[in-house]
Each structure stands twice: as C-alpha cells, then as structure tokens.
Amino acid sequence: MKRTDDIHHHALARGLCARIHDAVELRRRYRLMSFCRSQTRAIARHGLAALLPPQVELIYGPCCPECVLPASLIDGMIDLARHHNVTLCVSDAMLCVPGTSRANLLDARAAGADIVSLDAPGDALALARANPQREIVYVATGFETAAPATADALMRARALACSNFSVLCHHVLTPAAMRHLVADDAIGERTPLNGFLAPSHVSEVIGVSPYRSISRDFVKPVVIAGPEATDVLQAVLMLVGQINECRADTENQYTRAVTEAGDINAQRLVDEVFEVRDSFVWRQLGEVTHSALALRPAFAQWDAGRRYALAGDERGDKAKSDAASLASGAMLCTPFTPLGLRPGGANVSACSGYAQVLARAS
Incomplete structure (x- = not known):
C-alpha cells in the first residue's frame, strides 16, 4: 500500500478494522504502546486511532531518540x-x-x-x-x-x-526502555499497559528474541509490527487476540523483514x-x-x-x-507537537508523545 492511499478505502484495512471490532470484548481495555517512529507516523497520518473501537487505546511510546535525551x-x-x-x-x-x-x-x-x-x-x-x-x-x-x-x-x-x-x-x-516502563512501580500504576507494538526497523537489527523476556517476566504481550498502516492494524488484532486469551507471548507480524536472530x-x-x-x-x-x-x-x-x-x-x-x-505528568511531546522538528516542518508525527499517557493517567 502506498503512503498516499486513503486508508479508509483500502479493502485490507477495512477488513482488519472489522476483525478488530469483532474481536474486542466490551468489558476489557486494550492499552497498546507503540515503540516505532514509523508506526507513529502511520497512526497519525491515517487516523488509525479513530478507526478502532473505543476499548482500544493506542499510546505513543518513546520512539523519538532525540526527544528522549535529557x-x-x-x-x-x-x-x-x-x-x-x-x-x-x-x-x-x-x-x-x-x-x-x-x-x-x-x-x-x-x-x-x-x-x-x-x-x-x-x-x-x-x-x-x-x-x-x-x-x-x-x-x-x-x-x-x-x-x-x-x-x-x-x-x-x-x-x-x-x-x-x-x-x-x-x-x-529499545528493550531496556520497554522493561523500565512495565517494571517501574510509579509508572506502572499510572500507565496500565496491556501490550506493546514492538518497533519495525529496530527489530530488523536485534531480532525477536530480546522481547521474549518482557513477555515472560512481566506478562505483557508483544507483537513486532511493520511500519505501514495495515501492519499496525494486523499487529493490533494479534495483541487483542492475546489479551482475550490471557496470553503473554512475543509474536512477529513483520515476518517479511524480521527474523528470530536479527x-x-x-x-x-x-x-x-x-x-x-x-x-x-x-x-x-x-x-x-x-x-x-x-x-x-x-x-x-x-x-x-x-x-x-x-x-x-x-x-x-x-x-x-x-x-x-515525571511526577507532575508534564508533556514531553505528541505527534502533533514534536520537540525535534524545525518550525513549519511537514512531518507532524516525527516525534513521539509517550508522556501524554502520564498526563492523562495522573
């Protein structure tokens, strides 16, 4: 799918959205954090959050390596x-x-x-x-x-x-930051994450295995997702399935580029x-x-x-x-107010806004 395609009229995207709506259980919440700048761009560009049922919340993770520097x-x-x-x-x-x-x-x-x-x-x-x-x-x-x-x-x-x-x-x-987010008591109490969309290009280098300890040690499902909108939707569907089944495995949606060993x-x-x-x-x-x-x-x-x-x-x-x-719930950035963009930059989703969930939960 080309980036210029309208996701709302893409048959594969429509089918994935319908399957997610069918799979979601009304009594559950699905708070899913993305750790990939390309995924963040796809979510913002195509308005994916608005296509998902209200029980599914897509949270922007620390996927801008410049903005996370102190x-x-x-x-x-x-x-x-x-x-x-x-x-x-x-x-x-x-x-x-x-x-x-x-x-x-x-x-x-x-x-x-x-x-x-x-x-x-x-x-x-x-x-x-x-x-x-x-x-x-x-x-x-x-x-x-x-x-x-x-x-x-x-x-x-x-x-x-x-x-x-x-x-x-x-x-x-990346894996160290993921572990920190689910291991830190103060953060964990305020940001109850149900699963992770692991990054695409990072995973091409490090492979699948570094995420398995996160699933095992913290009982959090992880799905490595590709960078395109349909990749994100398929990964969301896979995470919803794991959560419904009370599983916490590491799965690889992006099999066309990511291997076990990297x-x-x-x-x-x-x-x-x-x-x-x-x-x-x-x-x-x-x-x-x-x-x-x-x-x-x-x-x-x-x-x-x-x-x-x-x-x-x-x-x-x-x-x-x-x-x-962190204690004040201050905003770091969001896809629409990034720290690391020049004024007037066209790519409004170049940076991530993982701190926004801290502000919402406080």
Missing part, C-alpha cells in the same frame, strides 16, 4: 558547539530539542556556532577528511537501527587514522565498537538501566565526551532533574 545533554552539545571551535554534526531532529533553558541547537547556530545537519555518520567522517584542520564532532543518536552505521564510521576512522573526527555517542536501546553482522559490528552503559537518564523516564551505548576503550581516541571533557553527563544533577517532571 536537557542537560542538549546543554552540553550547545556548549561544545559554542566554545570548543568544532563543527558539530547533528540530525535534523536534534536541532529543535530544548535544553534546560529552552535554548536549542538551532538557536546556537543562529548565534554563530558551526552546526551542520548530517544524518549519516559516514558523511561526517568524509567532512573530517576533507577538512583536516577542523575538528568534526558527530552526535550519534538513534536506536539500535542507527548504531551499526556509527560503528562502521568509527571503524573506518580508526583504519584511516582520522584524528580530527570524534563521536558524541547517545544511542539508546542481523548478526550488524550486531557483531556494534558489539565490537560499543559497550552497554550501566544506566542512562531518559527525559521524563528518569534513570533506565542498561539502556544506552558508549564507545569501548579501544575507541577512546574518537570519543568526543572524553576528548573535550564534557560536563553535564547524564548522571549530573541537571539531567536527574528531568526525571522530576
């Missing part, structure tokens, strides 16, 4: 760009994410900081090689999907002995370059154990955090203050 880390990026005479390479989505004073990288660039929009770490490495007298820092964000490209760029930087290239690593991990080569590359941090602070989720990547000591020469002795680490007081907003 404000103090944004402050650190701004300071790096302003005061360390570097060229800072960031994704478009990073530009408007606010720091603690609501200032962002777009403001810093307007004030004269050398900040360029580059989504590919390989492009940042090429920029460093083309400008050997200039320090190039690539801000690596993204979930497991983006980490292999960063790892490849670092491997090439080491092979080329490219000394003016470094990486500020803020890759975050992309072994990508996993090996990531493991060679990165190690898992003991903990990392997510904006509004607070401290989440084993939820982010850091460069291994073998790549310390290309670690921008070490090279520039950056303050404002995620264990700092400013970052921990981000977690305090």
